Amino acid sequence: MLLKTFGWSFAVTAAGLAFAAGVWGWEAFALVAILSVLEISLSFDNAVVNASIVKKLNPFWQRIFLTIGILIAVFGMRLVFPVVIVAITAKKGPIEAVQMAMEDREKYEAMVTDAHPAIAAFGGMFLLMIFLDFIFEDREVKWFGWLESRLAKLGSVDGLSVCVALIALAVTATTVATSAHVSSGHADKSGTVLLAGVAGLITYLIVGGLSGHFEDKLEEEEEREHEEEEAAKRAGKDPSMVGLAGKAAFFMFLYLEVLDASFSFDGVIGAFAITNHIFWMALGLGIGAMYVRSLTVFLVRQGTLDDYEYLEHGAHYAIGALAAILLITVKYEIHEVITGLVGVALIAGSFWGSVLRNRRLAAEEGSEGGEDKSENQVGSGV
Template identity: 70%
Template sequence: MLLKTFGWSMALTAVGFAAAGFLWGWSGLAVVAILSILEISLSFDNAVVNAGVLKKMNAFWQKIFLTVGVLIAVFGMRLIFPVAIVAITAKMGPIEAFNLSINHPDHYKELVTAAHPAIAAFGGMFLLMIFLDFIFEDRDIKWLGFIERPLAKLGKLDLLSVMVALVVLVVASFTVAKHVGHGGGDESSTVLLAGILGLLAYLVVGGISGHFEEQLEEQEEKDEEEEKEAEASGRKPVSAVGLAGKAAFFMFLYLEVLDASFSFDGVIGAFAITNEIFPMALGLGIGALYIRSLTVYLVRKGTLDDYVYLEHGAHYAIGALAIILMITIEYEINDVITGLIGVVLIGASFWSSVRRNRNEAVAGGDGEGGSGAGPGPSEPAAVTSE
């Protein structure tokens, strides 16, 4: 399973490292390796969230995610995106911006850094909406019940996620966006506009995806009824094949926008290591390959079903990343800190899942049984609400 899922990533890593060593020497190889590790550490929570969406899609669209999706992630976000940002913000042509990135990397870095407030506001709002919609939804399984229970009750208010996100955006525009960078420039209007665009992007893409997800749930309920009828009549039941067609396309689009939002901090943080666009794209691209492979591995192994708090931990990490992105509009936060926050939250949720499974196994052995819909009866109250 590991070789089948990660084989392409390992092979392309070997090719990429060999190319880096040949083109840029040992120093270039070291830069590419560091950037690969940086991307993986910053985007592990992305893999967990992606897996929650990808498992609803059929095998064909899962392959599309691994092939076409990787090309978009590597060439689109890690190579073309920084050039496009410079072209837009500096009001120059894309070819001129690309030439600038190759011939004048220091000036190119300055222009990308100058665009950071808009990038952070857009990505921060998109990720914040993902977290808020998750935390305000009433779920059968709760990880941190003392937080999630009251928030689920508040979540019954219409458009609460949007209202909270807008409040965060307004506060950011009048605080961290007032004195940005060494020049102390006012980026309030830029942050407001970019944040609203990020919010709109989530509402449009997420709304369409959510519509098709609801259709899928209705279809699943219908399939369950048909399977019961088929079993009762002795006919062979027909299994569902997952999202396909338009539904899968919009889910795929949602995944790509989600990946773009996660990649913002990695692309910006990469400039602290190198100004060279090609080593940067190669290193971040290799990291993106492993994140994609990890997503598919989680789906094929059914990890999210076995470790039910992983999605919770990933969404908490998303919420933390959203706030960090907003703070970095004015203040610099080391990428190591950003990556560690995500790793710690996901690690804690994984350990809680292991404890839950262990307690359910003990309870089942005692004849009390534990349903897969919630934590076992002996789970500590500090960890779950059930």
């Protein structure tokens, strides 16, 4: 089962890492591996959501999502989008940007360095909004209870995430951006950072709005699905055989693609905090996207969701750390490996915290079961 589901992901990983090490060396190998882990971790909750929706589709639409959907996810967002970002910020055509990356590495690096303040501000604001909306939301499961409970209370203030993000942007524009790192040394990029940061904020709001729109459509179709199941029961048919198809399935497919695109943004933009090498990004994010799809299939076929409750927290704290690092790198250089390891460390910590939580809950259930058994024995006179 495991090999059948993850076989293609394992093969792509081995080929991608071998190619990176053979062509660019061990630094590329390490960064591609870190990018793969980053993409998987940041999209973990996406896979869970995908699984909860895909299982409702009929077999035809499931195949559409897992074939055409992965082409859009891997080649559209993970491979093309980084090139588009570099091309727009550097004011070059996408083909010209790729040719320069292949044929004139020094000029390409200078171009990306000059474009980095805009990329960092755009990406930093987008990721910061994801992080702020997460920590200001009241959740049943809390990793750091004392901190997250207080932040959730603050989150009751409308528009707080946007206010905090704009304050962070204003501080960045008036401090590090006044002496931003460029290929020729340092220059005042305050205006560029402000404009790019606002664009990142607007992009987040648009993506969130689209996701919300399709989510509303999804709820409407789920209500219709429930009515069809009730009708199937009254007609003596098996309600489990009623799978979404036609217009309902099409809306679900669109919703899943918009949702996947929104999760892709944090992975792609977070990758810029680790490396500006578009080929390394393409390899790492492509590998990660394969695992997200495989994990979706695994969850659908197993009919269960993962029990590691804190992984979503760890991924979002990693997003917050990457947002801060991106804004800092407007002026200061931070080694890519250090940046990558910060995110991996937070995710690993959340995984270990989840393991400890599961053990504690299992121990508590065991002790309660033992007490109930003792009471029953006493009550029966044993």
